[in-house]
Amino acid sequence: MDSSQKIAFIHDWLVTFGGGEQILAALSEIWPDSPIFTLVYDPHGPCREFTEGKVIQTSFLQKLPRSKRNHRAYLPLMPLAVEQFDTRSFDILISCSHAVAHGIIPGADQLHINYICIPIRYAWHLYQQYIKEAGLTRGPKSVFAKLILHYIRMWDNASSNRVDKYVSISKWVSRNVWRVYRRPSSVIYPPVDLEHFSPGGHKENFYITASRMVPYKRIDMIVEAFSTMPTKKLIVIGDGPELEKVKSKAGKNVEFLGFQPRDDLIENMQRARGFIFAAIEDFGILPVEAQACGTPVIAYGKGGVLETVIDGKTGLFYEEQSTECLVSAVNKFETIQGQFNPQNVRQNAERFNKERFQKEFMNLVESEWERFLLRNSNNY
Numbered sequence: 001m002d003s004s005q006k007i008a009f010i011h012d013w014l015v016t017f018g019g020g021e022q023i024l025a026a027l028s029e030i031w032p033d034s035p036i037f038t039l040v041y042d043p044h045g046p047c048r049e050f051t052e053g054k055v056i057q058t059s060f061l062q063k064l065p066r067s068k069r070n071h072r073a074y075l076p077l078m079p080l081a082v083e084q085f086d087t088r089s090f091d092i093l094i095s096c097s098h099a100v101a102h103g104i105i106p107g108a109d110q111l112h113i114n115y116i117c118i119p120i121r122y123a124w125h126l127y128q129q130y131i132k133e134a135g136l137t138r139g140p141k142s143v144f145a146k147l148i149l150h151y152i153r154m155w156d157n158a159s160s161n162r163v164d165k166y167v168s169i170s171k172w173v174s175r176n177v178w179r180v181y182r183r184p185s186s187v188i189y190p191p192v193d194l195e196h197f198s199p200g201g202h203k204e205n206f207y208i209t210a211s212r213m214v215p216y217k218r219i220d221m222i223v224e225a226f227s228t229m230p231t232k233k234l235i236v237i238g239d240g241p242e243l244e245k246v247k248s249k250a251g252k253n254v255e256f257l258g259f260q261p262r263d264d265l266i267e268n269m270q271r272a273r274g275f276i277f278a279a280i281e282d283f284g285i286l287p288v289e290a291q292a293c294g295t296p297v298i299a300y301g302k303g304g305v306l307e308t309v310i311d312g313k314t315g316l317f318y319e320e321q322s323t324e325c326l327v328s329a330v331n332k333f334e335t336i337q338g339q340f341n342p343q344n345v346r347q348n349a350e351r352f353n354k355e356r357f358q359k360e361f362m363n364l365v366e367s368e369w370e371r372f373l374l375r376n377s378n379n380y
Contacts, residue, residue, distance in 0.1 A: 005369065007034045008087050010095040010104045013071050013127035016058070018212075019190060019285045023169075024096050024190045025050040026354050030362055032362035034094075036107045037085045037104070039078060049157065050278075059084060068364075076148050079103055079155045092143045092369060095163075098282075103159035111372040113365060114163040115188070118173055118282040119180040123152045126216055127368045133215045146354045150342035157181065165368050167361075169283045169306040182337055183328030188361055189307075191354035199271025199342050199353065206233040207330070208295075210265060210286055211279070213240030218278035219322060224328040234276070237265055267295040274333060278321060281305060291315070292349035293344030298329050314340065314348045 008140055010023050014036070028034070028037060035055035041047070044300040058060040061067050061074050061079035074081075078100045085104055087093055094108055095101040097115035106112040122130040127149060136142040157180070166185035168174040177185045207226070219236065223246055230253050236246070239259045247256060260268070269275065275297045277289035283304035287297045291314050299305045301317030309315040316336075318329035 004192065005091045006089065007031045007365075008090040009034055010037045010082070010085065010087075010097075010101045011036055012037045012099040013040040013102045014051060015040055015042045015045050015068050015071060017210075018062050019283065020096055020098055021047055021050075022193070022285065023115065027094065027096070028054065030358050037087065039070045039081050039100070040067050043326070052213075053238070057085065074153065079152070083235065084289040088319055094365070100156075100159075102163055103155070104162065104163075108161055110370055111165075112163050113165045113167060113368060115167045115169070115361075116173060116177060116185070117169055119176055120152060120156055121216070121282075123149045123156060124180055125176060129216065130228060136221070164372065167205060167363075167364065170307050172304045172307065173282050188357065188364065189352050190283055190285065192285055192292060192349065192352040192359035194353050196291050196293035196351075197269070197289045198264055199292075199346050200267070201275055202271070203272045203295075204344075206235055206272050207233045207273060207276050208237065208268050208290075208300075209276040209278075210237040210260075210269075211240075212238055213242040213246055215242060216279060220249055221321065221323055222276050222278050222326065223250050223254050225323040225330070226254055226332075228323065228327060229253070229330065235268055235272070237268065256351065266293065269295055272279055273310050273337070274298050274315075274330075275332075276327065277305060278351060280302070281319075284308060287315070288352050291345045294346045295334075296337075296340040296345055298326075299331055300326075308348075308352070310348055312336075312339070314345045328361045 015016045035057060037057045039059045041056050041058050062083050076120050082100045082103045083105050088107060093104055093106055093112045095104055095114045099120055102114040130138055136145045161179040161210050163253050166177055166183050168177055168187050169186040171187055174187050177183055211219055213219055226232060227250055230251055234254045234257045269290050272295050273294050275296055277287050277299035278349045280303040287305055288308050292298055297309050297315035299309055299315055299317055300321050311317050316329055316333050318325040
């Protein structure tokens, strides 16, 4: 592949800065002149740092009321919106998605690579949990929500055929891609900001968890567990729609700091005794960032965390997503804490550095482009 090939990025939305946006920022460094197509963009939001000066093409959702604050409310319109993007002038389309970005409509002479965080979780593997926690198990609203999600699943499955090459962020996601789409996918682990997340000084007598406050992250369970252990302090960082609900379950030993700038998050991670994690995550960047700070992780042993934490060396797994199991794991952790060397914990995180990610992804794009050209030439 030579530099004359024109590349475009397609991203779900750019209103918050999470793992998906961190991936896009790293990809944009490889191809800095490539435009970004996204459903909704907040030019004053946290993505401004890496999008400033770039060409950003938004969808018609950008002009709808409160779309930057409440973009998920427009889920039924998202398939239509992503299909309206005109990308005909590009040779290679790279979509980064956990929702609908992979549904871009490519031409026959365009290569479409999808770097997938997860097939739409609230339509697939978290469907029953989402319906239950949203109070949509019965009634007219339930019927309406289920019909929308049924439509999303049908569209999602059909649009999966528009992708030439799937690349998953973890082996766990790769298995989900096969389960939902019956498509194989390569695995390239996403980049972690190891430059800023680094070991600090003396460990203090508190634990930390950080997350957006949404149901599947199970911060409520973590808070409940620590509320039964009044001698152990927990610091909770993050905000979101579940914040007040989570606070209502907290004892006096649980401190909520809300949203914190990156430097403050790092400082707390560096000083913490351990990082608590309870979600079934696709990859889980926060546990890797904690390890980059030399802080061991106590995590529910399911999902992408099994690929990023080494049980007994850089962290400790517990088997059930329950307060009882988490309490037991914390108590066990304190009996073996001496075996977690901060430098060894940090070294494990270094496997996920940005330079490794960029090299692997660039090599994949080059090989897929050569394969694409060969396949097309054989069709004539």
